Amino acid sequence: MINMAHQEDAKExxxxxxxxxxxxxxxxxxxxxSIAPVAGERQDATEVILTNISRLxxxxxxxxxxxxxxxxxxxTDAVNTLRKELDETTAKLAPKSRFQFRPRPPAAVDGHDAPKSDSRRLVNSRDGTKGEKTNGQPPISPPLSPGGGGSRGRSRSPRAIKVxxxxxAVITLPADHSRTSSAGQLxxxxxxxxxxxxPTAEASRAAPFxxxxxxxxxxxxxxxxxVDGPVHVTGLKRCVVVVTARQVRIHDCEEVDFYLWVRSEPIIEGCKGVRFAPLPEGMETGAEGENKWKEVKDFLWLKEGQSPNWGVLGEGERVKGEVWRGVMGDEGGDVKAVLGRFGIA
Structure with missing residues (x-):
């Protein structure tokens, strides 16, 4: 009777x-x-809410x-509802993208259309203005060049990028959009x-997300x-992600390899088979401080010892530098061939 009363008190x-x-x-x-997005105030408030939901x-x-x-x-359903409401609220508050995708026009080969390219670019579609058209189609953005060239028109500072x-598809940002945005969404x-x-490789030309x-x-x-601020990763499966950030929060991911430079401990929750490694050779950004890429905190593993949900990607298993150089330099390659080099079928 005493034990049952104790359980009733605990439940109450x-x-x-x-x-x-x-x-x-x-x-x-x-x-x-109602919180202003300036100076990261709204983002900080969102971080507090995420922390409270994780604690609950x-x-x-x-x-x-x-x-x-x-x-x-x-x-559990009540907590999931809170998380869903937060996702819906932040989605509504996110700045609308001022970009749209346009496929590269295929070139004619011997009188026949060439196979369609999977490479996509982001082009500015400034709201409220009418851009030049060619044959009734919106203009295609200029190609990337090794020197970061592009169109020489008026400089533009888009508010957000959404893919x-x-x-x-192989998706890149054209070099003329060197001043990127306050937020990015994939x-x-x-x-x-x-x-x-x-757009974010050279600090002298560009501001990070x-x-x-x-x-x-x-x-x-x-x-x-x-990324200057936080990176939120949700629902990824069988991917490879490379990023430099202040904070990385990872939810409900499976079989994802993360190559990170991160200022605070990465946080995972509801993940399986995620692995971590430092940034690939040649992708260092010169960020100051300690890289805490392997100080991972699993919110759903509070026991002593290593969480079974994540591990360190061994040096022999990490993707080599030449593969990364191919991704960075070849925007028009066969997407399946590129993914194959990462072991993603």
């Missing part, structure tokens, strides 16, 4: 604490649109020993090779360049 205390934290997080999400997730998991299975599912819904990509380094979100990407290689 947990219920009150959960409802209090749930209400607090809900209020923070509701208040998020841990509390629910730790309560498994005294909560009935049904109650545990109810609490969504692409399949079997969403729902499959079998793609993405290189965002061109303030933040970056990767969501729902599978069987792809993403060379994300330099």
């Amino acid at each position: 205390r947990f219920y009150r604490n959960f409802r209090m934290q749930q209400a607090n997080i809900q209020e923070q999400i509701t208040h998020l649109p 997730t841990n509390d629910v998991r730790d309560a498994t020993h005294f909560l009935p299975a049904y109650d545990h599912r109810v609490y 969504e819904g692409e399949r079997d 969403i729902d990509l499959s079998s793609c090779v993405v290189n965002l380094c061109s 303030a933040s970056l979100m990767l969501k729902g990407v599978e069987k792809s290689v993403v060379v994300a360049g330099h």
Whole structure:
């Protein structure tokens, strides 16, 4: 009887604490649109909400020993609802992309159309203006050049870059967009090779992304360049990701290799088979401080000892420098051939 009374008290205390934290997080999400995005204030508030949701997730998991299975599912669903509401709110607040994709026009070969290229570029589609057209089609952005050349028109500073819904494509940013954006988003990509380094490689010419979100990407290689603030990675499967960032948070990923330079410990949650390595040779950005790429914190593994959900990518298993140089220099290659060199079928 005493034990049963103790369990009832524990469930009641947990219920009150959960409802209090749930209400607090809900209020923070509701208040998020009213926070100005300048100076990273809104991003910092988002980070606080993510931390609170992760803490609540841990509390629910730790309560498994005294909560009935049904109650545990109810609490888990409530936490997932909070996370979904935060994702929907941040998506609505994200600046609208001022870019659109245009495929490279195929060249004629012996009177026949050449095979279509999978290479895609981002071109500026400035809202409210009418660009020049050729044969009724929007103009194609100028090709990349080793020296960072491009169109010599008026300089432009887009607010955000968003890549969504692409399949079997090689995606690069044209060199004339050297001043990138406050935010980057890669969403729902499959079998793609993405290189965002061109505009962010030279600090004297370009500002890095303030933040970056990767969501729902599978069987792809993403060379994300330099991010001043946080990188949020959700729902990636069988990918390779390279990035320099202040903070990296990784959720619900499987079989992903991360090559990182990160100022704070990478955080994972709900992941399986993720591996970590330092930046590939030749991609160092000169960032100051200690690279904490292997000081990974697994929010769903609080026991002593190594988490089984992540590991260090051995030196013999890391992709070699010549493969990376091919990705960085060959924007028009066969996407399947490129992915094959990374072991992504």
